[in-house]
Amino acid sequence: MTALPAPSYQTASPRLIWGIALSLAAILWLWGQTVAPFAFEYPKALQIPAARWIGGAITWLVKEAAIGPIAFADITRFVADLIDLPYRATLALLATGLLSGEGSSAIQLWPPLPWVAVVGLLALIGLYAGGIPLALTVTACMTFIAVFGQWQSAMVTLASIIVAVPLGVAGGLFLGIAAARRPWLDRAMKPFLDLMQTMPVFAYLVPILILFGFGPTAAIVATLIYAMPPMIRITTLALQRVPSEIHDLGRMVGCTDRQMTWRVLVPSAREPLLVGVNQVIMQSLNMVIIASMIGAGGLGFDVLNALRRLDFGAGLEAGLAIVALAITLDRLSQALARRNRAAIPQGNALQRHPYLAAALALIIATTLLGLLIPAIQTYPESARLTTSPFWAAAVEWINITFFDTLEAIKNAVLLGLLIPVKRFLLSLPWVAVVAMLGLLGWRLGGWRLGLLTASLSFLIAATGQWEKAMITVYLCGIASLIAMAIGLPIAIAVAERERAWTITRAIIDTLQTLPSFVYLMPVVMLFRVGDFTALIAVVAYAVVASIRYTVLGLQGVDPRLIEAGRAMGCTDWQILTRIRLRLALPEILLGLNQTIMFALAMLVITALVGTRDLGQDVYIALTKANPGNGLVAGLAIAFIAIIADRLIHAAADAQRAKPGLGAQA
Amino acid sequence: MSMTDTTEKLVCRNVWKVFGARAQEAFAGLGRDPSLERLLSAGLVPAVRAVDLSVRNGEIFVIMGLSGSGKSTLVRCLSRLIEPTAGEILFNGQNLLAATDGEMIELRRHKMGMVFQHFALLPHLTVLENVAFPLEVQGIDRAKREARAREIITLVGLTGRESSYPRQLSGGQQQRVGIARSLAVEPELWFLDEPFSALDPLIRRELQDEFLRLQSALRKTIVFITHDFDEAIRLADRIAIMKDGVIEQIGTPEDLVLHPATDYVREFTRAVPKAKAVRVASLAHPGAPATDAPRIPARATIAEAGTAFLNGADVLAVTDADGRVTGSLRREDVVQLILGGAG
Numbered sequence A: 001m002t003a004l005p006a007p008s009y010q011t012a013s014p015r016l017i018w019g020i021a022l023s024l025a026a027i028l029w030l031w032g033q034t035v036a037p038f039a040f041e042y043p044k045a046l047q048i049p050a051a052r053w054i055g056g057a058i059t060w061l062v063k064e065a066a067i068g069p070i071a072f073a074d075i076t077r078f079v080a081d082l083i084d085l086p087y088r089a090t091l092a093l094l095a096t097g098l099l100s101g102e103g104s105s106a107i108q109l110w111p112p113l114p115w116v117a118v119v120g121l122l123a124l125i126g127l128y129a130g131g132i133p134l135a136l137t138v139t140a141c142m143t144f145i146a147v148f149g150q151w152q153s154a155m156v157t158l159a160s161i162i163v164a165v166p167l168g169v170a171g172g173l174f175l176g177i178a179a180a181r182r183p184w185l186d187r188a189m190k191p192f193l194d195l196m197q198t199m200p201v202f203a204y205l206v207p208i209l210i211l212f213g214f215g216p217t218a219a220i221v222a223t224l225i226y227a228m229p230p231m232i233r234i235t236t237l238a239l240q241r242v243p244s245e246i247h248d249l250g251r252m253v254g255c256t257d258r259q260m261t262w263r264v265l266v267p268s269a270r271e272p273l274l275v276g277v278n279q280v281i282m283q284s285l286n287m288v289i290i291a292s293m294i295g296a297g298g299l300g301f302d303v304l305n306a307l308r309r310l311d312f313g314a315g316l317e318a319g320l321a322i323v324a325l326a327i328t329l330d331r332l333s334q335a336l337a338r339r340n341r342a343a344i345p346q347g348n349a350l351q352r353h354p355y356l357a358a359a360l361a362l363i364i365a366t367t368l369l370g371l372l373i374p375a376i377q378t379y380p381e382s383a384r385l386t387t388s389p390f391w392a393a394a395v396e397w398i399n400i401t402f403f404d405t406l407e408a409i410k411n412a413v414l415l416g417l418l419i420p421v422k423r424f425l426l427s428l429p430w431v432a433v434v435a436m437l438g439l440l441g442w443r444l445g446g447w448r449l450g451l452l453t454a455s456l457s458f459l460i461a462a463t464g465q466w467e468k469a470m471i472t473v474y475l476c477g478i479a480s481l482i483a484m485a486i487g488l489p490i491a492i493a494v495a496e497r498e499r500a501w502t503i504t505r506a507i508i509d510t511l512q513t514l515p516s517f518v519y520l521m522p523v524v525m526l527f528r529v530g531d532f533t534a535l536i537a538v539v540a541y542a543v544v545a546s547i548r549y550t551v552l553g554l555q556g557v558d559p560r561l562i563e564a565g566r567a568m569g570c571t572d573w574q575i576l577t578r579i580r581l582r583l584a585l586p587e588i589l590l591g592l593n594q595t596i597m598f599a600l601a602m603l604v605i606t607a608l609v610g611t612r613d614l615g616q617d618v619y620i621a622l623t624k625a626n627p628g629n630g631l632v633a634g635l636a637i638a639f640i641a642i643i644a645d646r647l648i649h650a651a652a653d654a655q656r657a658k659p660g661l662g663a664q665a
Numbered sequence B: 001m002s003m004t005d006t007t008e009k010l011v012c013r014n015v016w017k018v019f020g021a022r023a024q025e026a027f028a029g030l031g032r033d034p035s036l037e038r039l040l041s042a043g044l045v046p047a048v049r050a051v052d053l054s055v056r057n058g059e060i061f062v063i064m065g066l067s068g069s070g071k072s073t074l075v076r077c078l079s080r081l082i083e084p085t086a087g088e089i090l091f092n093g094q095n096l097l098a099a100t101d102g103e104m105i106e107l108r109r110h111k112m113g114m115v116f117q118h119f120a121l122l123p124h125l126t127v128l129e130n131v132a133f134p135l136e137v138q139g140i141d142r143a144k145r146e147a148r149a150r151e152i153i154t155l156v157g158l159t160g161r162e163s164s165y166p167r168q169l170s171g172g173q174q175q176r177v178g179i180a181r182s183l184a185v186e187p188e189l190w191f192l193d194e195p196f197s198a199l200d201p202l203i204r205r206e207l208q209d210e211f212l213r214l215q216s217a218l219r220k221t222i223v224f225i226t227h228d229f230d231e232a233i234r235l236a237d238r239i240a241i242m243k244d245g246v247i248e249q250i251g252t253p254e255d256l257v258l259h260p261a262t263d264y265v266r267e268f269t270r271a272v273p274k275a276k277a278v279r280v281a282s283l284a285h286p287g288a289p290a291t292d293a294p295r296i297p298a299r300a301t302i303a304e305a306g307t308a309f310l311n312g313a314d315v316l317a318v319t320d321a322d323g324r325v326t327g328s329l330r331r332e333d334v335v336q337l338i339l340g341g342a343g
């Protein structure tokens, strides 16, 4: 509408441009309804039937597509078998034992590893990687899982992780290396990676479901797709960041390409690569939980089931078991990554491999003992604890005692904030919003960005998803603002205090290892389903990002500038607002960006508790196995994420480039 | 035997390196010998311009210039870590720029060594493994390469640290590892790109002495980069002074101090006391002194000879690299140089 680039771009005052644009938009909004109804509701006749196309394409893939004589379906079956075999083996080892026969009539030929052996093995790894404290932590977490009766499910989840992580790491490493060596591949892959990381996982659960069928294999494929992009990114970045001197060294000693990659670059980038491995583990865990919807089973299934039955106690226990598993895997992988190579021990085989020997002894001893004493093989049912009744009672008590207070809070927020904002956003003409986004993009990052933001938002309208997208934007926007409003003061309070920051960081690190599902549980308990519940869950999940980035930005401010400010007689408040916050603004903006990304990711999960936005569409598509709708809604969410991401990055860059920023003090 | 023979190990003719989008084509379009203004207005960054030099067998050839003058770019062209935009580079008479990738790998594996400013040690390998790394790349078996590595580690004075990791070493020790590694393959041509710039002055001095000691035993052909003129004078047989990608003058330290070719070089050498640059050899008279006199190597600087005069000697016996007396150095010549050196 008004976003046509004027030739006088350099000279026209920005205020004038914005003034004109906003007035035109306001005029359209106030009086346009009758004159230009199409500006408010995208004409049905002109809609792009993207959902149908995608659905058709997938059907074609499954039914007809072939490369030469090999049908596409054969390829997927091959991939499925490739994953299925190691999965079954791991599952047999950890959970089911060696079975003969199918289904419930199967006979167990050989039992799985006794639970004592698994706990002991993990503790041994802990001892090897991080000493006694880590061994104790691991033992405590795993015992917790056993005591609360989650062992069987936890082992199913662990089996998926054990299969998914090596595949994800290897795949990510190879693609990342390939991209680091070929700039064109890097450039070609970037948009896909962006899309993969911003698209909600539900969106591709459906196509995977159709291609691979319901079951753990499909879940592992989904996990791989979800967990691999960060590994690819980290690998490419890590290899590109290897100092150029090390590159030169490799060439000067006459390395071949292969030696260069595997002997020089990859080992030099070991530390960031291990961070990547840790990411893959945590992402896989998060995804395996979500993938329980397409048959992963395990702990995720238990949480989901409990959530559906509104059995808070059961859900909480399964949720905490996920947390215990997450902590175990996270700490173990981090300790392994940090572990320095010690001198190679001398002596005979036993002395050289004490841990391996202990592990073997442990397995043999517990297996034999397990045959005699069942409690070593399986954690005895009689010794299990459950807190389920307690939680049910507690929730009931809170709900009865505080019902009025909780309802009052909920209604106040709903009526005072949520509903008005929602109404306002829904009343906006899409034409004006698209134009404004285009204008904003153009002003912040040039015509390319303007074109991108305008066309992505137009596509959302053209595929008939405007209304749902606005609901997404409203929930996500409010949640992000609240998260920032909570996160900023906390960050300011702890940034300069070492102890406080250490504690805060420990807390937010732990919060980040929680699968997003878990956030929903307590909120649903207290507020039941609906927008308000979703809002609180999203805020709780996203606030971590805002704290982390703001602290990073504040700590990065050059202390000399603060000293200079002091010397000039600034008050503490002036130093905070004029120097520290001003200089940390780029990082704070990036924190806002991350907060929005977290919020969007969480929003889809909250569809489980009955929001009415794009997340719900994706979720419904999943339950109806309708790939077209799911993907289109998923893409729309990805588009919203990309628009926000690009605009904020452009704003942060503009802030950084602002002349005189450093001379402020 | 003299310090250098006159055969040329490395010759570089009219070498250019310009950076920028499509630099090769853009450069070719500007014709022969384009001026700085034309290069800049074509959007190119000229890092090395029309460099001619030749490095003789067994000499220490120092390339000296301020930050950004193009030293690293030039040395990377010489070792072909980057492709020069134009020019010719001959190594032992062989055209380096025409060598295939395979030939380059072979050359680098056996004939060249390089020491880096920031050491470029591989963090996951021990000192021993780092030093043995160039041999490992060549596929030499473990026992053999480790034996060789231990030999050189002893040579650079790091015995006892073989199983340490780089991060456990001080900067000076790390650079000793870097030097040992570059010597593992017994290179003919040894590149050092500001090897001591990242070190403290005291350690730097210590390593310079160490370097001279090594060189007196090994007699490699050396291309040494530095931005420190004192270092250049201390180490060089010949110095090339670089400015904005162009070599201003090539000569012995004495040449540069006594006969600067351009204002830039004069400016540079003005602050340098002549006694530090001029070597005993250029003030010595032929023929041994009549009486028994303290000895001074011909390679030493006049400043180093100064202490002997302070101890009361009137004349010193000048010795060559093999320790034979070849001439004499008189106190009055030295006094004249130092007093006349103020102007």
Ligand SMILES: Nc1ncnc2c1ncn2[C@@H]1O[C@H](COP(=O)(O)OP(=O)(O)OP(=O)(O)O)[C@@H](O)[C@H]1O
Pocket (backbone or CB within 6 Å): B019, B020, B045, B046, B047, B065, B066, B067, B068, B069, B070, B071, B072, B073, B074, B227
């Ligand atoms: N890859 C590159 N792309 C563009 N310009 C470059 C590149 N490498 C070097 N330059 C430019 O070439 C010039 C010479 O750089 P070079 O690194 O050779 O300088 P130097 O003399 O080694 O300096 P220093 O003492 O700082 O190492 C500089 O102006 C630098 O900006």
Ligand SMILES: [Mg+2]
Pocket (backbone or CB within 6 Å): B071, B072, B073, B194
């Ligand atoms: Mg340099």
